[in-house]
Amino acid sequence: MTDTRHGAVTAPATDTRPHLPGDGAMWVMVLGDLIIFGAYFVIFMVHRAMAPQEYLHAQQDLTLNVGVLNTLVLLTSSWFIARGVVAARSGDPFAALRWTYGGAACGVLFIGVKAYEWSVKIAAGHTLGSGEFWSFYYMLTGIHLFHVALGLLIIGIVVRELRDPHRRRMSMVESGAVYWHMVDLLWIVIFALLYVMR
DSSP states (O other), X not given: OEETTTTEEOSOOOOOXXXXXXXXXXXXXXXXXXXXXXXXXXXXXXXXXXXXXXXXXXXXXSOXXXXXXXXXXXXXXXXXXXXXXXXXXXXXXXXXXXXXXXXXXXXXXXXXXXXXXXXXXHHTTOOGGGOHHHHHHHHHHHHHHHHHHHHHHHHHHHHHHHHOTTOOBHHHHHHHHHHHHHHHHHHHHHHIIIIIOO
């Protein structure tokens, strides 16, 4: 049963009509971010095409295993968040909370791994001024890291919603998941461009 005055889910929803999950404003924000990152990706590809050997040489100093680890961490976090949405839709806020905490923990782990990677690269002399590739590397991963941190803040809001019996708005839970999945998608593209593409 859903309390339509506050949009709070108090039991499994019986309305199975298809709908766009989350809030419309969140989708506007997500689509805007995708457009901006899409422009960054195109600019990176253009610059890479103009100096492929320079980019390929610099790329050799990235550690593929670290990139794979962070990819697996974010994919796992997205799975946890998706399970949290399923639990919330089923009227089980406590299970939803557990899954959401798991997703947040993976987000924190992602930041830790990225901080470690940055420290190793900087210690090896690979800084913003080390060439175009490294400028793109720090810009793309840095902006993405900011989005991960913002995503953790949004997950914190979702946790507050799930812990408060008077809230528990499904739209908020879904909006948090929409944003987090966008963060995951962006990382997959960044991983492919920086670490994998030859």
